[in-house]
Amino acid sequence: MSAAATAALCTGAPETEGFVDSYRELATPVLKQLAGQDFRAQWQAMADLGVLRLAAPDATAPGPVTRSLAMIEGIGLAGADPGLCYALASQIFGMQFPLRDALGADAWRAVADVQEGRELLCHALTERGGGSDPFSMETRARRDGDGFVLDGAKTFITAAPVADRAIVFARTAEGRSPFALSAFLFPLDLPGIRRGETFTKTALPTVPMGELLFEGARLPASALLGQEGSGLAVMASTTAWERSLVLGYALGPMRRLLARTTDWAAERDHFGRRMGASHQVAGRVSEMALALHRSRVQLYAMAARLDAGTPARQLAAAAALTKISVSEDYVRMTEHATALSGVRAFLPGFDLAADLAAPMAALTYAGPNDLLRVGVARQLGLPVEN
Numbered sequence: 001m002s003a004a005a006t007a008a009l010c011t012g013a014p015e016t017e018g019f020v021d022s023y024r025e026l027a028t029p030v031l032k033q034l035a036g037q038d039f040r041a042q043w044q045a046m047a048d049l050g051v052l053r054l055a056a057p058d059a060t061a062p063g064p065v066t067r068s069l070a071m072i073e074g075i076g077l078a079g080a081d082p083g084l085c086y087a088l089a090s091q092i093f094g095m096q097f098p099l100r101d102a103l104g105a106d107a108w109r110a111v112a113d114v115q116e117g118r119e120l121l122c123h124a125l126t127e128r129g130g131g132s133d134p135f136s137m138e139t140r141a142r143r144d145g146d147g148f149v150l151d152g153a154k155t156f157i158t159a160a161p162v163a164d165r166a167i168v169f170a171r172t173a174e175g176r177s178p179f180a181l182s183a184f185l186f187p188l189d190l191p192g193i194r195r196g197e198t199f200t201k202t203a204l205p206t207v208p209m210g211e212l213l214f215e216g217a218r219l220p221a222s223a224l225l226g227q228e229g230s231g232l233a234v235m236a237s238t239t240a241w242e243r244s245l246v247l248g249y250a251l252g253p254m255r256r257l258l259a260r261t262t263d264w265a266a267e268r269d270h271f272g273r274r275m276g277a278s279h280q281v282a283g284r285v286s287e288m289a290l291a292l293h294r295s296r297v298q299l300y301a302m303a304a305r306l307d308a309g310t311p312a313r314q315l316a317a318a319a320a321l322t323k324i325s326v327s328e329d330y331v332r333m334t335e336h337a338t339a340l341s342g343v344r345a346f347l348p349g350f351d352l353a354a355d356l357a358a359p360m361a362a363l364t365y366a367g368p369n370d371l372l373r374v375g376v377a378r379q380l381g382l383p384v385e386n
Protein backbone atom coordinates (compact mmCIF):
# COMPACT_ATOMS: atom_id res chain seq x y z
CA MET A 1 0.00 0.00 0.00
CA SER A 2 2.56 2.60 1.08
CA ALA A 3 4.96 1.79 -1.79
CA ALA A 4 2.36 3.48 -4.00
CA ALA A 5 2.02 6.26 -1.43
CA THR A 6 5.78 6.90 -1.43
CA ALA A 7 5.67 6.99 -5.25
CA ALA A 8 3.17 9.84 -4.89
CA LEU A 9 5.90 11.82 -3.10
CA CYS A 10 8.16 11.46 -6.14
CA THR A 11 7.10 14.38 -8.25
CA GLY A 12 9.96 14.75 -10.71
CA ALA A 13 9.53 15.08 -14.47
CA PRO A 14 7.17 12.33 -15.73
CA GLU A 15 9.79 10.93 -18.15
CA THR A 16 12.31 10.61 -15.31
CA GLU A 17 9.79 8.93 -13.02
CA GLY A 18 8.97 6.64 -15.98
CA PHE A 19 12.63 5.61 -16.20
CA VAL A 20 12.72 4.83 -12.48
CA ASP A 21 9.60 2.68 -12.78
CA SER A 22 10.68 0.86 -15.90
CA TYR A 23 14.04 -0.08 -14.31
CA ARG A 24 12.24 -1.22 -11.17
CA GLU A 25 10.04 -3.46 -13.33
CA LEU A 26 12.95 -4.73 -15.44
CA ALA A 27 15.13 -5.51 -12.41
CA THR A 28 12.51 -7.18 -10.21
CA PRO A 29 12.42 -10.62 -11.94
CA VAL A 30 16.18 -10.57 -12.58
CA LEU A 31 16.93 -9.95 -8.90
CA LYS A 32 14.71 -12.89 -7.89
CA GLN A 33 16.82 -15.21 -10.06
CA LEU A 34 20.06 -13.77 -8.67
CA ALA A 35 19.34 -14.45 -5.01
CA GLY A 36 22.47 -16.01 -3.46
CA GLN A 37 24.75 -15.41 -6.45
CA ASP A 38 28.14 -13.76 -6.04
CA PHE A 39 28.94 -10.07 -6.50
CA ARG A 40 30.34 -10.43 -10.02
CA ALA A 41 27.30 -12.39 -11.25
CA GLN A 42 24.97 -9.71 -9.85
CA TRP A 43 27.14 -6.98 -11.41
CA GLN A 44 26.95 -8.68 -14.83
CA ALA A 45 23.18 -9.08 -14.56
CA MET A 46 22.75 -5.35 -13.88
CA ALA A 47 25.13 -4.54 -16.76
CA ASP A 48 23.01 -6.77 -19.02
CA LEU A 49 20.02 -4.57 -18.12
CA GLY A 50 22.01 -1.58 -19.42
CA VAL A 51 22.60 0.05 -16.03
CA LEU A 52 26.30 0.77 -16.76
CA ARG A 53 25.68 2.12 -20.25
CA LEU A 54 26.04 5.91 -20.51
CA ALA A 55 23.40 7.22 -22.86
CA ALA A 56 24.08 9.65 -25.68
CA PRO A 57 22.26 12.98 -25.34
CA ASP A 58 18.74 12.74 -26.83
CA ALA A 59 16.48 15.79 -26.91
CA THR A 60 13.37 13.62 -26.46
CA ALA A 61 14.54 11.89 -23.25
CA PRO A 62 16.00 12.90 -19.88
CA GLY A 63 19.74 13.67 -20.08
CA PRO A 64 22.33 10.85 -19.76
CA VAL A 65 23.23 11.66 -16.13
CA THR A 66 19.58 11.86 -15.09
CA ARG A 67 18.91 8.56 -16.86
CA SER A 68 21.76 6.83 -15.05
CA LEU A 69 20.51 8.18 -11.72
CA ALA A 70 16.97 7.00 -12.49
CA MET A 71 18.26 3.51 -13.40
CA ILE A 72 20.18 3.26 -10.12
CA GLU A 73 17.11 4.40 -8.18
CA GLY A 74 14.94 1.92 -10.09
CA ILE A 75 17.09 -1.13 -9.36
CA GLY A 76 17.40 -0.06 -5.70
CA LEU A 77 13.63 0.26 -5.53
CA ALA A 78 13.34 -3.25 -6.95
CA GLY A 79 15.37 -4.47 -3.95
CA ALA A 80 18.89 -4.77 -5.37
CA ASP A 81 21.44 -5.26 -2.63
CA PRO A 82 22.58 -1.81 -1.35
CA GLY A 83 26.26 -2.82 -1.68
CA LEU A 84 25.71 -3.63 -5.35
CA CYS A 85 23.83 -0.34 -5.90
CA TYR A 86 26.63 1.57 -4.16
CA ALA A 87 29.35 -0.09 -6.24
CA LEU A 88 27.46 0.55 -9.50
CA ALA A 89 26.81 4.21 -8.57
CA SER A 90 30.43 4.65 -7.54
CA GLN A 91 31.73 3.34 -10.88
CA ILE A 92 29.16 5.16 -13.06
CA PHE A 93 29.34 8.58 -11.40
CA GLY A 94 32.80 8.57 -9.83
CA MET A 95 34.66 6.98 -12.75
CA GLN A 96 32.75 6.46 -16.03
CA PHE A 97 31.24 9.96 -16.41
CA PRO A 98 34.45 11.82 -15.43
CA LEU A 99 36.52 9.63 -17.77
CA ARG A 100 34.08 10.23 -20.61
CA ASP A 101 33.30 13.89 -20.06
CA ALA A 102 36.22 15.51 -18.31
CA LEU A 103 39.23 13.45 -19.27
CA GLY A 104 38.68 13.11 -22.96
CA ALA A 105 38.15 10.61 -25.72
CA ASP A 106 41.37 8.57 -25.30
CA ALA A 107 40.82 7.88 -21.59
CA TRP A 108 37.24 6.93 -22.32
CA ARG A 109 38.01 4.65 -25.28
CA ALA A 110 40.45 2.68 -23.09
CA VAL A 111 37.63 1.67 -20.74
CA ALA A 112 34.41 2.05 -22.71
CA ASP A 113 33.79 -1.72 -22.52
CA VAL A 114 33.21 -1.43 -18.77
CA GLN A 115 29.71 -0.44 -19.83
CA GLU A 116 29.04 -4.08 -20.74
CA GLY A 117 30.10 -5.25 -17.27
CA ARG A 118 32.93 -7.49 -18.46
CA GLU A 119 35.54 -5.24 -16.86
CA LEU A 120 35.28 -3.50 -13.51
CA LEU A 121 37.02 -0.29 -12.40
CA CYS A 122 38.25 0.93 -9.04
CA HIS A 123 39.34 4.37 -7.81
CA ALA A 124 42.49 4.10 -5.72
CA LEU A 125 43.35 7.16 -3.66
CA THR A 126 43.41 6.16 0.02
CA GLU A 127 46.52 4.71 1.67
CA ARG A 128 46.91 2.97 5.02
CA GLY A 129 48.00 6.26 6.61
CA GLY A 130 44.77 8.02 5.60
CA GLY A 131 42.50 9.16 2.83
CA SER A 132 41.48 12.73 3.53
CA ASP A 133 44.87 14.35 2.97
CA PRO A 134 46.04 13.46 -0.57
CA PHE A 135 49.41 15.13 0.02
CA SER A 136 50.23 12.55 2.68
CA MET A 137 50.33 9.86 -0.02
CA GLU A 138 53.50 7.83 -0.32
CA THR A 139 52.81 5.95 -3.55
CA ARG A 140 55.32 7.24 -6.08
CA ALA A 141 55.59 7.12 -9.87
CA ARG A 142 59.00 7.97 -11.34
CA ARG A 143 59.73 8.59 -14.99
CA ASP A 144 61.36 5.66 -16.79
CA GLY A 145 61.89 6.26 -20.52
CA ASP A 146 58.54 7.37 -21.89
CA GLY A 147 56.62 5.54 -19.13
CA PHE A 148 56.60 5.41 -15.34
CA VAL A 149 57.56 2.98 -12.58
CA LEU A 150 55.05 2.78 -9.72
CA ASP A 151 55.81 1.81 -6.10
CA GLY A 152 53.50 1.91 -3.09
CA ALA A 153 50.14 0.65 -1.88
CA LYS A 154 46.51 1.78 -2.00
CA THR A 155 44.27 0.49 0.78
CA PHE A 156 40.54 0.41 1.64
CA ILE A 157 39.64 0.49 -2.07
CA THR A 158 36.13 -0.51 -3.11
CA ALA A 159 36.18 -3.44 -5.55
CA ALA A 160 40.00 -3.75 -5.47
CA PRO A 161 39.84 -7.56 -5.01
CA VAL A 162 37.76 -7.99 -8.20
CA ALA A 163 38.59 -4.94 -10.35
CA ASP A 164 40.26 -5.27 -13.75
CA ARG A 165 41.51 -1.69 -14.10
CA ALA A 166 42.25 1.11 -11.66
CA ILE A 167 42.49 4.87 -11.57
CA VAL A 168 45.49 5.37 -9.27
CA PHE A 169 46.85 8.61 -7.81
CA ALA A 170 50.58 8.80 -7.13
CA ARG A 171 53.21 11.34 -6.23
CA THR A 172 55.39 12.46 -9.18
CA ALA A 173 57.09 15.27 -7.24
CA GLU A 174 57.87 15.92 -3.58
CA GLY A 175 56.10 18.31 -1.22
CA ARG A 176 52.59 19.76 -1.11
CA SER A 177 52.65 21.63 -4.42
CA PRO A 178 49.32 21.40 -6.32
CA PHE A 179 51.37 19.82 -9.14
CA ALA A 180 53.01 17.09 -7.03
CA LEU A 181 50.44 14.39 -7.89
CA SER A 182 49.54 12.56 -11.09
CA ALA A 183 46.70 10.20 -12.02
CA PHE A 184 47.02 6.95 -13.97
CA LEU A 185 44.59 4.48 -15.48
CA PHE A 186 45.85 0.97 -16.19
CA PRO A 187 44.96 -2.74 -16.13
CA LEU A 188 45.69 -4.58 -12.90
CA ASP A 189 47.30 -7.62 -14.54
CA LEU A 190 50.61 -5.81 -15.27
CA PRO A 191 53.82 -7.28 -13.80
CA GLY A 192 54.63 -5.77 -10.38
CA ILE A 193 50.99 -5.41 -9.29
CA ARG A 194 49.50 -7.62 -6.58
CA ARG A 195 46.25 -7.68 -4.59
CA GLY A 196 47.00 -7.21 -0.91
CA GLU A 197 44.70 -7.68 2.05
CA THR A 198 40.93 -8.02 1.58
CA PHE A 199 38.83 -6.28 4.25
CA THR A 200 35.54 -7.53 5.69
CA LYS A 201 33.26 -4.49 6.15
CA THR A 202 30.30 -3.99 8.49
CA ALA A 203 28.86 -1.46 5.99
CA LEU A 204 27.86 -2.61 2.50
CA PRO A 205 29.47 -6.01 3.17
CA THR A 206 28.63 -7.51 -0.23
CA VAL A 207 30.93 -5.21 -2.19
CA PRO A 208 34.54 -6.32 -1.69
CA MET A 209 37.16 -3.89 -0.38
CA GLY A 210 40.90 -4.44 -0.59
CA GLU A 211 44.42 -3.31 -1.16
CA LEU A 212 46.56 -2.90 -4.29
CA LEU A 213 50.34 -3.31 -4.04
CA PHE A 214 52.71 -1.81 -6.61
CA GLU A 215 56.28 -3.11 -6.65
CA GLY A 216 58.23 -1.57 -9.52
CA ALA A 217 55.17 -1.79 -11.78
CA ARG A 218 56.01 -0.37 -15.21
CA LEU A 219 53.24 1.80 -16.66
CA PRO A 220 53.17 2.84 -20.33
CA ALA A 221 53.02 6.58 -21.11
CA SER A 222 49.39 6.08 -22.19
CA ALA A 223 48.45 5.23 -18.59
CA LEU A 224 48.87 8.88 -17.57
CA LEU A 225 45.53 10.73 -17.27
CA GLY A 226 45.94 14.33 -18.38
CA GLN A 227 49.44 15.72 -17.85
CA GLU A 228 52.13 14.81 -15.35
CA GLY A 229 51.32 16.91 -12.28
CA SER A 230 47.59 17.22 -13.02
CA GLY A 231 46.55 14.55 -10.49
CA LEU A 232 44.87 17.06 -8.21
CA ALA A 233 42.79 18.38 -11.13
CA VAL A 234 41.77 14.81 -12.08
CA MET A 235 40.87 14.15 -8.45
CA ALA A 236 38.83 17.37 -8.36
CA SER A 237 36.82 16.08 -11.30
CA THR A 238 36.28 12.48 -10.09
CA THR A 239 35.44 13.58 -6.54
CA ALA A 240 33.05 16.34 -7.66
CA TRP A 241 31.18 13.83 -9.82
CA GLU A 242 31.18 11.25 -7.04
CA ARG A 243 30.01 13.69 -4.34
CA SER A 244 27.27 14.95 -6.64
CA LEU A 245 25.66 11.60 -7.28
CA VAL A 246 27.07 8.54 -5.49
CA LEU A 247 24.38 8.84 -2.81
CA GLY A 248 21.86 8.24 -5.60
CA TYR A 249 22.45 4.60 -4.70
CA ALA A 250 20.54 5.24 -1.45
CA LEU A 251 17.32 6.52 -3.05
CA GLY A 252 15.90 3.04 -3.68
CA PRO A 253 16.78 1.75 -0.18
CA MET A 254 15.40 5.00 1.35
CA ARG A 255 12.08 4.60 -0.47
CA ARG A 256 11.81 0.98 0.62
CA LEU A 257 12.60 1.96 4.20
CA LEU A 258 9.88 4.63 4.22
CA ALA A 259 7.35 2.22 2.67
CA ARG A 260 7.90 -0.59 5.16
CA THR A 261 8.04 1.73 8.18
CA THR A 262 4.79 3.41 7.08
CA ASP A 263 3.13 0.01 6.60
CA TRP A 264 4.24 -1.04 10.07
CA ALA A 265 2.95 2.16 11.70
CA ALA A 266 -0.33 1.89 9.80
CA GLU A 267 -0.99 -1.76 10.63
CA ARG A 268 0.30 -2.29 14.15
CA ASP A 269 -2.19 -2.09 17.03
CA HIS A 270 -0.71 -0.34 20.04
CA PHE A 271 -2.35 1.17 23.14
CA GLY A 272 -5.75 0.15 21.79
CA ARG A 273 -5.38 1.96 18.47
CA ARG A 274 -3.25 1.95 15.33
CA MET A 275 0.35 2.96 16.07
CA GLY A 276 0.23 5.53 13.24
CA ALA A 277 -2.62 7.32 15.03
CA SER A 278 -0.02 8.77 17.41
CA HIS A 279 1.04 12.25 16.36
CA GLN A 280 4.61 11.50 17.44
CA VAL A 281 4.73 8.40 15.23
CA ALA A 282 3.18 10.35 12.34
CA GLY A 283 5.76 13.11 12.91
CA ARG A 284 8.65 10.64 12.59
CA VAL A 285 7.17 9.19 9.39
CA SER A 286 6.85 12.73 8.00
CA GLU A 287 10.47 13.46 8.90
CA MET A 288 11.46 10.36 6.94
CA ALA A 289 9.44 11.58 3.95
CA LEU A 290 11.11 15.00 4.21
CA ALA A 291 14.57 13.43 4.26
CA LEU A 292 13.76 11.39 1.16
CA HIS A 293 12.22 14.40 -0.61
CA ARG A 294 15.20 16.68 0.13
CA SER A 295 17.64 14.00 -1.02
CA ARG A 296 15.80 13.24 -4.21
CA VAL A 297 15.35 16.86 -5.21
CA GLN A 298 19.03 17.63 -4.61
CA LEU A 299 20.39 14.58 -6.43
CA TYR A 300 18.22 15.08 -9.51
CA ALA A 301 19.08 18.81 -9.50
CA MET A 302 22.80 17.90 -9.58
CA ALA A 303 22.13 15.45 -12.42
CA ALA A 304 20.27 18.17 -14.35
CA ARG A 305 23.15 20.63 -13.92
CA LEU A 306 25.65 18.06 -15.16
CA ASP A 307 23.34 17.19 -18.08
CA ALA A 308 23.21 20.90 -18.92
CA GLY A 309 26.98 20.77 -19.43
CA THR A 310 28.17 22.48 -16.23
CA PRO A 311 31.74 21.21 -15.64
CA ALA A 312 31.82 19.07 -12.49
CA ARG A 313 34.69 21.10 -11.03
CA GLN A 314 32.50 24.21 -11.05
CA LEU A 315 30.02 22.27 -8.93
CA ALA A 316 32.51 21.34 -6.19
CA ALA A 317 30.73 23.29 -3.42
CA ALA A 318 27.24 22.14 -4.48
CA ALA A 319 28.53 18.57 -4.76
CA ALA A 320 29.94 18.69 -1.22
CA LEU A 321 26.68 20.15 0.15
CA THR A 322 24.64 17.47 -1.65
CA LYS A 323 26.86 14.68 -0.32
CA ILE A 324 26.68 16.03 3.24
CA SER A 325 22.92 16.60 3.06
CA VAL A 326 21.91 13.26 1.54
CA SER A 327 24.23 11.14 3.70
CA GLU A 328 23.02 12.85 6.89
CA ASP A 329 19.38 12.60 5.81
CA TYR A 330 19.94 8.88 5.16
CA VAL A 331 21.32 8.50 8.70
CA ARG A 332 18.42 10.50 10.25
CA MET A 333 15.86 8.56 8.26
CA THR A 334 17.32 5.27 9.46
CA GLU A 335 17.28 6.53 13.06
CA HIS A 336 13.55 7.28 12.79
CA ALA A 337 12.86 3.87 11.23
CA THR A 338 14.89 2.21 13.98
CA ALA A 339 12.95 4.02 16.72
CA LEU A 340 9.59 3.04 15.19
CA SER A 341 10.58 -0.59 14.67
CA GLY A 342 11.51 -1.23 18.30
CA VAL A 343 13.36 -4.47 18.93
CA ARG A 344 12.65 -5.70 15.37
CA ALA A 345 15.23 -3.19 14.11
CA PHE A 346 17.96 -5.29 15.69
CA LEU A 347 16.87 -8.73 14.49
CA PRO A 348 18.39 -9.49 11.07
CA GLY A 349 15.69 -12.02 10.21
CA PHE A 350 12.91 -9.41 10.46
CA ASP A 351 11.63 -7.24 7.62
CA LEU A 352 12.09 -4.20 9.89
CA ALA A 353 15.77 -4.90 10.59
CA ALA A 354 17.68 -1.62 10.31
CA ASP A 355 20.97 -1.18 8.47
CA LEU A 356 22.66 1.66 10.35
CA ALA A 357 26.18 0.91 9.13
CA ALA A 358 25.58 1.71 5.43
CA PRO A 359 24.23 5.24 6.04
CA MET A 360 26.96 5.92 8.62
CA ALA A 361 29.68 4.85 6.15
CA ALA A 362 28.43 7.55 3.77
CA LEU A 363 29.59 10.14 6.31
CA THR A 364 33.16 8.97 5.60
CA TYR A 365 33.64 7.89 1.97
CA ALA A 366 33.85 10.40 -0.90
CA GLY A 367 35.32 12.86 1.62
CA PRO A 368 34.47 12.83 5.35
CA ASN A 369 31.60 15.26 6.00
CA ASP A 370 33.61 17.15 8.64
CA LEU A 371 36.29 17.95 6.10
CA LEU A 372 33.75 18.79 3.38
CA ARG A 373 32.21 21.30 5.80
CA VAL A 374 35.63 22.95 6.22
CA GLY A 375 35.92 23.20 2.42
CA VAL A 376 32.45 24.79 2.12
CA ALA A 377 33.33 27.39 4.79
CA ARG A 378 36.61 28.12 2.97
CA GLN A 379 34.66 28.72 -0.26
CA LEU A 380 32.49 31.18 1.68
CA GLY A 381 35.63 33.12 2.50
CA LEU A 382 36.57 31.93 5.98
CA PRO A 383 40.35 31.66 6.51
CA VAL A 384 40.07 27.98 7.43
CA GLU A 385 42.33 25.14 6.24
CA ASN A 386 42.01 21.39 6.76
Ligand SMILES: Cc1cc2nc3c(=O)[nH]c(=O)nc-3n(C[C@H](O)[C@H](O)[C@H](O)COP(=O)(O)OP(=O)(O)OC[C@H]3O[C@@H](n4cnc5c(N)ncnc54)[C@H](O)[C@@H]3O)c2cc1C
Pocket: 122, 123, 124, 125, 126, 129, 130, 131, 132, 133, 155, 156, 157, 158, 159, 203, 204, 361, 364, 365, 366, 367, 368, 369, 370, 371, 374, 385, 386
Ligand atom coordinates in the same frame (compact mmCIF):
# COMPACT_ATOMS: atom_id res chain seq x y z
C1 LIG B 1 32.51 2.11 2.31
C2 LIG B 1 33.80 2.80 1.97
C3 LIG B 1 34.29 2.72 0.69
C4 LIG B 1 35.51 3.33 0.36
N1 LIG B 1 35.98 3.21 -0.91
C5 LIG B 1 37.14 3.83 -1.26
C6 LIG B 1 37.64 3.75 -2.60
O1 LIG B 1 37.04 3.12 -3.48
N2 LIG B 1 38.80 4.38 -2.89
C7 LIG B 1 39.51 5.09 -1.97
O2 LIG B 1 40.54 5.64 -2.32
N3 LIG B 1 39.07 5.16 -0.69
C8 LIG B 1 37.91 4.55 -0.31
N4 LIG B 1 37.45 4.63 0.98
C9 LIG B 1 38.26 5.30 1.98
C10 LIG B 1 37.77 6.72 2.21
O3 LIG B 1 37.94 7.50 1.08
C11 LIG B 1 38.53 7.25 3.43
O4 LIG B 1 38.08 6.50 4.54
C12 LIG B 1 38.27 8.73 3.62
O5 LIG B 1 38.95 9.49 2.66
C13 LIG B 1 38.70 9.19 5.00
O6 LIG B 1 40.02 8.82 5.27
P1 LIG B 1 40.32 8.12 6.68
O7 LIG B 1 39.43 6.93 6.82
O8 LIG B 1 41.77 7.92 6.75
O9 LIG B 1 39.81 9.17 7.74
P2 LIG B 1 40.61 10.40 8.34
O10 LIG B 1 41.24 11.21 7.29
O11 LIG B 1 41.48 9.87 9.42
O12 LIG B 1 39.43 11.24 8.97
C14 LIG B 1 38.60 10.67 9.99
C15 LIG B 1 37.90 11.78 10.74
O13 LIG B 1 38.86 12.58 11.44
C16 LIG B 1 38.36 13.91 11.55
N5 LIG B 1 39.38 14.80 10.95
C17 LIG B 1 40.61 14.44 10.55
N6 LIG B 1 41.29 15.53 10.12
C18 LIG B 1 40.46 16.57 10.24
C19 LIG B 1 40.57 17.97 9.95
N7 LIG B 1 41.69 18.50 9.45
N8 LIG B 1 39.50 18.74 10.14
C20 LIG B 1 38.35 18.23 10.65
N9 LIG B 1 38.19 16.91 10.96
C21 LIG B 1 39.23 16.10 10.76
C22 LIG B 1 37.03 13.95 10.80
O14 LIG B 1 35.99 13.75 11.72
C23 LIG B 1 37.13 12.75 9.87
O15 LIG B 1 35.86 12.24 9.53
C24 LIG B 1 36.23 4.05 1.35
C25 LIG B 1 35.71 4.15 2.63
C26 LIG B 1 34.52 3.54 2.96
C27 LIG B 1 33.96 3.69 4.35
